[in-house]
Amino acid sequence: MSDSSESKQDKAGDKPTSTNLGSGPDEDVGNTTTDDAERVEKGSSDEQDPNIVFWDGPNDPHNPKNWPDSKKWLNIGVMSVLTVITPLGSSMFAPGIPEIMTEFHSTSSTVATFVLSIYILGFAFGGLIVAPLSEMYGRWPLYNVGNLLFTAFTIGAARSSSMGMLMAFRLLMGLSGAVPVTIGSGSIGDVMPVEKRGRAMATWALGPLLGPCVGPVAGGYLIQAAGWRWVFYLIAILGGICIPIAFFGLQETFAPVLLDRKAARLRKETGNPLLTSKMASEQDFKKKLQADVVRPLKFLTMAPIITAMSLYMAVTYAILYLLITTFTFVYGKEYGFGEGTIGLTFLPAGIGMAIGVVSLGPLSDRLVKSRQGQGKEHRPEIRLIPYFSIPTGLAIPAGLFVYGWTTDKGVHWIVPMIGVAIFSAGLMGVMMCIQNYLIDTYPLYAASVTAALSLFRSLLGALLPLCALQMYDALGLGWGNSLLAFISLALVPIPLVFYYFGANLRKRFHLNV
Template sequence: MTAQGNMNKSSVGTEAIDPRSNSSRDEEVDLYLVTWNGKDDPEHPYNWSSLRKWTITILLSNGGLVTLMSGAMLAPALQSISADLHTGEEETQIFLSIFVLAFAFGPMILSPLAEVFGRRPVWILSSCFYILWNTVAGFSRTPGLMIASRVLSGIGASAEFAISNPVLSDCWIPSQRGLSFAISTFIPLLGPAIGPIIGGAVSQSIGWRWTFWILSIYDSLLVVIALFVFSETYEIIILNRRAAKLRKSTGNPYHTQWHEASEKLGDRLSHSLTRPIRLLLTQPVLQVVAIFLAYNFGILYLVLSTFATLWIDRYGQTETQSGLNYIALVIGYTIAAQVGSRMMDKLWAYLEAKAGNNTAPEYRVPLMIPGAILIPVGLFIYGWTAEKHMHWIVPDIGIAILGCGIINNTQSLQAYVMDAYHDYVASASAASQFLRSIAGFAFPIFAPAMYNNLGYGWGNSLLALTFVVIGWPAPFLLWRYGARLRAMGSKQQ
């Protein structure tokens, strides 16, 4: 358990590698360095059984379902909540979008904690925190308590963004990442469709407060299951525990390549908690990814914040009927997740073979091109068909195309970050998602005014044209200059 088979440590600006691979070193062998016992070490998550890996993946996918349902489930019930809490349109809209704002700040804390204490305890405790405050939201009698409980429950729910992708990176090798994305994203992507449907039906029948309590009950069930099936997946934590066990049994200063035997928990925490913001400030490639993700997410939440209102006000549908239109969005999500994820693996294998078995994070970029085209197309179709009050199915086709493009881009960018920052995927993912969550909160605030002044046609055309200016150069920038941008970044991890 010492220096047999030192693991290569992926660093910023390097190619994606298998962390179990051996590296030859000229320096003297460190007898107390704890590493993996070769590529077939059964304790490495890559070598776990498929059943074990899929069980954890699907569990976390259901946690993602709760998060996305919590963000969308409230939309059809906003008018009922407004009437009960005596709030205006803009303040009521904040009840929906403030939840997304928490996604910006939650992962900036939870991701570093997951790198110090492990994925498992952070996910379980964050889920419990969500359950507590989401339940409180259902008891809210004042706007202040509703906003506070939505912020706090959003921080707990943001564990989905802090933990899920890192766990995929922990368990699945890069050539299987597309398949793992296809399965792991399918369940959460049902949230934007199931959430409003359940939210509309529940609000109309037993009251909007149960839209919160139902999710709390479901997430409580997931936490109980996690206690039995969610094993720790982070290789650094697994090896650190192995080293600690050896230190205790032998009295010798066993350590890992990441942490010395004498390193204190406080020092690790202080360094880790600042890692996401340091990465965002020092890594040019993460800044490019963050800006692109921000506009993607901002557009999506701007459109979704007024989606239910469109059907209720302009098409005269009930809350329950309006929720059914979200099925179109999830169809677009699902097509992109399933087709795009499989194409991701095929493109990776093709480009790897073409480059003589060399790999690079840029192999994820080509899949962004269809997404960059679909987003403005979907916005144009949705906006102008809604403006002209065409049959409901035509705006739904537009929203499905938009959703397809959003997921295509998001998956590609997430995989890019996972490959470029292997050892600190959690912190790098949090850094890349920070701006997108702020955009997801801010964009819906001006949605009612934009659509009131410009209408759905010109309003969505403005969004589409802006996306063309920002979004179309992004894939070419990352493909051509991605490696150079990563090399420029200061390697402060």
Template sequence: MADEKRDGLHSEQQGISVRPATNENTASSDSDRTDDIERNTPPPTAEGEKVEHPDPNEVDWDGPDDPKNPRNWPRWRRAMLVGIITCVVFSTSIASSAIAPAVPQILREFHSTNEVVGTLVVTIELLGTGVGPILMGPMSEVVGRRVIYNCANIGFSAFSLGCALTPSLPGLVIMRFLQGCSASCSLNNAGGTISDLVPIHRRGFAMSMYSVGFLLGPAVGPIAGSFLAAAAGWRWNGTMGIICALTYSETYAPVILEWKAKKLRKQTGNQALYAKGQRQLPVSSVLKRAISRPVKMFLFCPVVTGLAIYNAVVYGFTYLLFSTFSVVFEGQYNFSEAKLGLVYLGLAIGFLISLSIASFANDRTHARLTRKHGEAKPEYRLDSLIYGAIAIPVGLIIYGWTTQERVHPAVPIVATGLVGFGVMFTFLVRSLPEIFFEACLLLCYPCVPQVWRRLAEEVLDSVRLSE
């Protein structure tokens, strides 16, 4: 039936249904309904189609211009929320690498010479980043994004403080893992927040802003972390993640509609009222669906599988690059511990330069292909991957050749900027539906960087032996 079709589409579109309470029209096709939902306009009625009355107990938006619909909020408010999420992602991403320049000092303080443990101190946070979404993502669909964000921010601050105060190396590893679990909330749910606020045809710039926070954090973290390690001791590194954004409005449409339904039940006394798409939907079903969904997409959707692996490998190359900096610039160019962090500026500048270029090219390509084919598809954003596929290997080749030939250190640093430029284009595929990002984060990102860091150690050890 028409209403059942709209309900199914409503669930897939994160509850952004804009049928007015008095509207009895139905959609004429799936593509029309999808386009109407993206634009927040009611779908047309197909000529001759049977019109059925909606359930009077169903609570929906008060028309296409309902001010409580997150996509109808003022532009400044939506931009502010995207900025807040970007800042949270940036501050939590810093924690993944800020401790890296201080690893030798940590090992000395705890009287350890085990380099594997030193690597584990850095990479265990990434493992937590992959474990956290198993719970964080599904719960945000049950209680709302705001509650999960605030709980995760408090946990992140607490575990960051634990990193600073721990008296043992095993305790530091445990705190780093729990810190990563808390940080995963902003990394995993940010894509959903942007989807709540921004239609897909305008999502390129918003996702590029988020990607800057996600990618710039690990690049900037060692810059600040290295100076703190040299001046105030490594324990102060853990305090960098304490600054968390708490000013956040709920954006998840089903939760907002549920609040509206509760208010109406209280005002009218009608306990049969329910939010659209939420009838007979127990928490266990929501959790089961949210946990199994990314796994199924990764296993049975070749596009998602390929893109997830490609993104994870690129992410691994980024961390592989991080792993070479201390050996190359401390051992070969005699950089001090404090100056070593400045090497990461090349990546940071590359990210920033590509911010406007990548988002503009991505949105323009999406708009051009939409006009050409008459419909909007997330896959239209994949064309921009070619720029990253060219820039990343070129930057890595220049970096490897110039360091091997002991060229002036400015040249390999510029080459890292070219890598950063290409990485931004790669990560803009997160403008695809949230499910793709869940598959990447949950199944690939925690594993690949760890493998590549270990690979980097083996390669660098062989290079040292051959010299």
């Protein structure tokens, strides 16, 4: 419980602690974290109120920002493992699609693509439910319930007896598997200071991208040896192993929930019913639920920063899934790869992403630390600095041109795979730029921001691949991938625009969420 002396200590203490907590749930979050800190400091009347419960000074060990690094990285590590497993479900069985089509007596190319991409629709709509719930009840319950349901639905997919049943369980897998993908960035923002966030974000972001790329490598050989159903059994086994690990290894990190618990404990200990968390919402449950559910859509449609950035991420993510859903057909037809070896065609995308993480993740943090070392105030736009965001953006169309024209002309298979690796490294860089920028801008609502990004990204990622084979049939592999390259090339200037004008746009477009 904060008394007047603690209030003075908070004001005079470490600014980043207040900064990263942000404002209350009903306050304007359109400004930077620095503005959030100023608004907290302006609430002096609240801080003088003895019934307001807050952290016990800037070094309170119960504040997740002040946890030891070992505790922070344990949380991030467990969460990142979950973020690898659930995306495995999206495409690990991709090499077995021809076998599934034969078993369920289907010949439609659209069905062949949709059975893969329907999982991503689950990601899209699951995020809209998961994000607000995590901002009402905290991160820990969502991780554990989500993993339990994901494991159960994966077993259902393995036991499917028809194409409709398989699609239904894959949709449910996506809905429950959206939990770590949606709230992982929020969990990182809960515990990591801004100068260490880039590396943690890179570790976490690798899961949603690496899982769909590396999974089919093992999936191809597993399907060849034991059949497509064992892909789902394997994923269910991995999810089951993680149930006790997540239950005991993860801890709650969301500050408003932790402060609510602290207030409840102090009310019980002191008998004072007036004690309340400084970050508690004054809305009743029904209104708060409505506001929380609408928040991701509000971010997506009314914040130009998020709208433009989500468009960039959605297009690049959709292209990735278009490539993933067509590797089986392209390499099988053009290069004669079999069921086992065709899984290896997904490996270059994973290698490219790993290169992106290792080389670009630490660079983002070094940029922030460099400014801090010069005594400059951090601003989110530093995450979009041109010599970081522009080259990574250009790598995406460059990789697509190489992949498209070398497959079209029948050049040795290693060359298009190099093109995919270049594309994937660029994609990882773009994703890190955008995710870090938006978390720095909206720290308290990182989960809702990620849900907004995920909705647009997953919808396009699920729907664009449906026309992939028809596009290749009409335009060929060369011009078909060139079309995708030209579209991604047109999006490259977006980070540059926000690097120069983002601060003004954040001040102009305030959202009362």
